[in-house]
Amino acid sequence: MSKKKDIVIIGGGAAGFFAAINIATHNPSLSVIILERGKTGLQKVKVSGGGRCNVTHAEFIPSELIENYPRGKKELLGPFHTFMTGDTIAWFEERGIELKIEEDGRMFPITDNSQTIIDCFLSEAKKNNVEVLYNTSVKDISLSEETFRVSINQGEIFADKVIVATGSNPKIWKLLENLGHSIVNPVPSLFTFDINDERIAEIPGVVVKDVSVQVVDTDLHSEGPLLITHVGMSAPAILKLSAFGAVELAECNYKFRIEVNFIKLSFEDAVNELKSIKSTLARKTVYKFPQFEIPRRLWQKLVLAASIDDQKRWADINKEEIESLANQLTKAIFQVHGKSTFKEEFVTAGGVDLKEINFKTFESKIVPKLYFAGEVINVDAVTGGFNFQNAWTSAYIVAQHITL
Known part of the structure; x- marks a missing residue:
């Protein structure tokens, strides 16, 4: 022809x-x-x-x-x-x-x-x-x-x-x-992060409406909704990082750490907020009453990660436990070990x-x-x-x- x-x-x-x-x-x-x-x-x-x-x-x-x-x-x-x-x-x-x-x-x-x-x-x-x-x-x-x-x-x-x-x-x-x-x-320029971490294991489908995510030791930063998936994390907060960091993340073979601030407060402000909650909800169990609009399943994972017993009341948590929980809420470090294509x-x-x-x-x-x-x-x-x-x-x- x-x-x-x-x-x-x-x-x-x-x-x-x-x-x-x-x-x-x-x-x-x-x-x-x-x-x-x-x-x-x-x-x-x-x-x-x-x-x-x-x-x-x-x-x-x-x-x-x-x-x-x-x-x-x-x-x-x-x-x-x-x-x-x-x-x-x-x-x-x-x-x-x-x-x-x-x-x-x-x-x-x-x-x-x-x-x-x-x-x-x-x-x-x-x-x-x-x-x-x-x-x-x-x-x-x-x-x-x-x-x-x-x-x-x-x-x-x-x-x-x-x-x-x-x-x-x-x-x-x-x-x-x-x-x-x-x-x-x-x-690749649009992908989700593969993460194997007990804090997000077995809770796929959990969405946090507005988080801040930073790739550790870089200037890569984004904000927005975060979705926990069967293999790690997705949604705009992650996808923005994958796009803007496409070249840099490829160079490290998709093995890097991210720091997630689930509540977009500073560590110090989170500590102060938790102290206030401690006095307000003194008789309530920390594990059973999520704060900061964190979904219940994720909140419970973070409470356990902060080494707070699931039966402990707010009145009974000490300064170290408050700081540990604040750290999980504002400066949670996750190891990324790979990527997955975003849908099709x-x-x-x-x-x-x-x-x-x-x-x-x-x-x-x-x-x-x-x-x-x-x-x-x-x-x-x-x-x-x-x-x-x-x-x-x-x-x-x-x-x-x-x-x-």
Whole structure:
């Protein structure tokens, strides 16, 4: 098979479809083809947000939105002034899809079903005559006399412009290296912490609403909800650390210590609070009456870890026991011995070096008419819809530039 197209898009995921649809909408005369290696595309859309598709996040100020990107923060400020959350909401609304905002700021289709977004993309692609080739692996990308030749398992496709929207794909990164690009080595960027510790054993599902977590001997720090899992800890407080510390934590082979402040008070303030509780609840059993809104199962674990007997009353605990409990509440040290992927969502730090990209157009500075959209470049974000927003923004700007 040999074809000639105006634009070849490598990658049939969120960024690839979004770019294709916007190109075809802005300039119907351009022929666009998407090359997808799987038998179906949009698999990351399908599993996002537990199958509900976390489309974006309700953050509407570019300078605040970029704070959620450990890599790409500076580079995305300009693009977000061109296309960001409000534009994403409008784009989907124009196609009959209403988004809703949850308490934590995440945004989902009101159907709570990722298939709604997938159906939208497939319908729009078909309506705008975007061709999609599934089960298509890209073997090589070359450029001769301003024409790209994309070699695939079924033959070859020639195009004036190429958009790479494959996400984290080592084979494609290698082809881009062959074209002269530098690739920042990928490391996982969104993962939970594996911890084997009696204080959190056998209490999976316990959530502490707002904690502070510090990676010991580093500047890595985060705050937010903490979830105790079967294998350790998760939820935003942990996932933020995994994203912002992706490179540093990889370098120590995911073996490090964290200090958790479960009540976000200083040790001294916690001691004073516990002394006050001691006088107020003198006849109550320490073990049976959780304080500071700590969930009961975790409170009981921390009380035992502080060497306080489960029958002891508040009136009977001494200064050393109060300080020991305060220490468990504000400065609990946990040894992390590994990582686990966060649900089905696998995000990496790494990709095409940001210095080699023009962020006004997302065009390569190395190879003219070669463009990038989504996570194929060294941009990643914390969980909550931010990675998708980068995909929508980069894909839209590429489409806008190509159709000028």
